[in-house]
Ligand SMILES: Nc1ncnc2c1ncn2[C@@H]1O[C@H](COP(=O)(O)OP(=O)(O)OP(=O)(O)O)[C@@H](O)[C@H]1O
């Protein structure tokens with residue numbers, strides 16, 4: 001028996017997770033996206049003279065976020081849960097695959113799917129911008145798309161944690177709450193500070209530090225006015241996302257390790 | 263060397279969210295399985311066979327006791343490169359083809375591309391999966407076809423020890439023969455086999471040692487032959503006759519040294535406790551105009567052993 005190292009195990013699991021997403025037609029959302037964008041580029045121009053590029057950027061990136069979050073939540077919650085439910089984990093864990101390597105592999109494989117999805121969308125927006133003559137917006141689209149991708153990796157990890165101890169429906173709901181609250185947690189904290197209520201400050205601080213702060217990743221409105229974020233911000237967001245992902249995956253693994261498979 | 267060592271193994275399932283229901287599936291099971299042979303774990307539905315195997319695969323964790331495989335703790339991941347497992351009614355990624363599934367699993371053992379291809383072809387042929395089906399997605403497979411794939415995938419790493427949970431379930435007669443031959447072939451190659459089953463003919467045909475589970479406890483264990491011979495301490499014989507009315511000869515026969523008579527559709531089966539009574543019994547049969555069709559040593563059939571040991 002050749003020596004098996006954990007990296008090739010993770011690679012094999014990730015590779016299969018990517019294939020699973022493709023065969024389960026996750027990428028079909030791209031067709032809808034492209035249709036939407038094409039329609040926008042063609043028809044909106046007539047309504048909003050001189051504003052086409054702004055609208056295409058705003059609409060394109062918003063759709064990228066919404067589609068991405070939708071996929072991250074729904075595929076994320078079933079990523080591992082489905083394997084337990086359908087008992088495909090039986091033959092996996094009888095092989096030299098640790099539970100943590102399996103989770104990491106599934107997660108990474110799905111992140112590659114999300115990356116691919118986002119990449120195609122960013123290309124779509126770029127082409128649409130070229131078509132409507134909004135070349136100067138392109139420099140803002142790519143960093144924005146990258147930040148959306150980072151946000152989705154966190155949402156997937158959140159979904160994974162919830163689904164390791166609750167049902168997919170409940171996990172999806174909870175993950176959606178985290179997504180919404182995560183977008184407003186910094187505004188809520190500021191609001192609480194302004195109100196000056198001691199209890200509210202403490203409460204919203206806890207939420208702010210416990211839940212991911214997604215406002216770090218939202219630059220859609222900036223991109224829509226032709227701005228692009230500084231490299232330092234991208235760097236910080238990357239570190240923040242990776243740290244969050246690692247913590248969440250560790251948590252999911254700790255729960256998953258003790259599970260009895262029915 | 264023992265390939266499986268189980269000591270004081272208990273498993274309590276807890277179900278229900280608010281009102282917890284407890285179910286003791288294994289109750290202090292002790293079991294040692296020797297290597298180089300085919301071991302059969304027998305027992306009726308719900309006796310705890312699957313539970314035992316799942317603990318050995320560390321898919322579930324015991325409530326008490328220990329389980330060791332190939333001298334290592336069942337949860338030792340590295341040890342898993344030396345074993346194989348085909349679950350009960352296996353289910354695999356239905357978006358993969360049989361070839362792709364084998365390839366994926368081969369990767370999990372670190373096999374290179376050439377070895378994966380070779381083992382895939384070899385094993386899928388051995389389990390009798392038609393060539394035209396190998397490139398089809400598993401979602402289109404029948405139960406028996408999945409069972410064959412399940413057996414094939416469990417052998418991709420040339421394991422020293424394989425676990426089969428009801429390997430014959432869902433198979434047609436040809437499939438059963440194929441898998442029976444395959445399991446016998448494994449033993450010939452020096453591979454140890456641990457299989458659960460309630461199909462008695464397969465047990466008789468394949469298993470060296472067996473253990474019988476009843477309600478999560480060991481009801482009996484040992485060489486199959488010894489278990490079957492256990493009760494006919496003397497030299498009891500069964501005399502099968504035809505062409506007589508059982509009730510007409512019952513009185514006379516049962517007068518002979520503790521012989522017992524059991525009616526059959528066209529005659530009777532007479533059990534005598536000693537060969538020396540045979541002549542007397544034959545005389546009675548001849549007189550009644552019956553025909554002797556068979557005389558054989560009274561071995562407990564596995565059916566009887568099984569029923570007795572699982573229902574008592
Ligand atoms: N996931 C589970 N949750 C609750 N109880 C379970 C679970 N799995 C098995 N049991 C119970 O444990 C006992 C043993 O079940 P097990 O599946 O080990 O039996 P078995 O011998 O494999 O039976 P069969 O021949 O039907 O496959 C049964 O009473 C069963 O109801």
Ligand SMILES: [Mg+2]
Nearest residue numbers: 311312313350
């Ligand atoms: Mg079973």
